Amino acid sequence: MQLDATDLKILQQLQADGxxxxQDLADKVFLSPSSCLRRVRMLEEGGIIHHYCAVIDAAAVGLEVDAFVQVTMRRDVEQWHENFSQALQQWPEVVGSYIITGDANYLLRVRARNLKHYSAFVLERLYKTTGVLDIRSNIVLQTLKDTQQIATSLLVATE
Structure with a gap:
């Protein structure tokens, strides 16, 4: 899908306030409400806008531990990727999962109530998953930047 400067303005506004x-969006991007709505629907249907959500402050709801976990799998186990992918869908503690380059196969972002909860997750679920060879945890001490917003300056407008 080709994005123009107006589309980028719409995306910027929606990322700031979903x-x-x-009417307010149309006013901010200098369009009529019907034109604005049409563009937003095109961005949604084109897969540019994936979904809308509320961002919850994890610490405010009692999730004190934020960890990034590198997982290395044994390659001699049949269907190790499929089995691991299926298992992690059942773990509410995993809020992000990525296939990565380097020594590990996966990078997981894990949220837990406290270290006891995190430890139980690692020992009772992660380590017991067939094919897991090694786990390396990095506990977040302080968050400097954490956003899902994509800077529209990174996107190219076509005009």
Missing amino acids: RISN
Whole structure:
């Protein structure tokens, strides 16, 4: 899908406030409400806007531990990738999972109530998953930047 400068403005506004009314959005990007709504629907249907959500402050709801976990798998286990991918879908502690380059196969972002909860997750679920060879945990001490927003300056407008 080709994005123009107006599309980028719409995306920027929606990332800042996903609950903005169509009228307010149209005013901010200098479009009529009907034109604005049409563009937003095209961005949604084109897969540019994936979904809308509320961002929850994990610490405020009692999730004190934030960890990045590198997982290395044994390659001699049949269907190790499929089995691991299926297992991690059942773990609510895993809030992000990525296939990565380097020594490990996966990088997981894990949220837990406390170290006891995190330890139980690692020992009772992760280590017991067939094919897991090695786990390396990095506990977050302080978050400097954490956003899902994509800077529109990184995107190229076509005009």
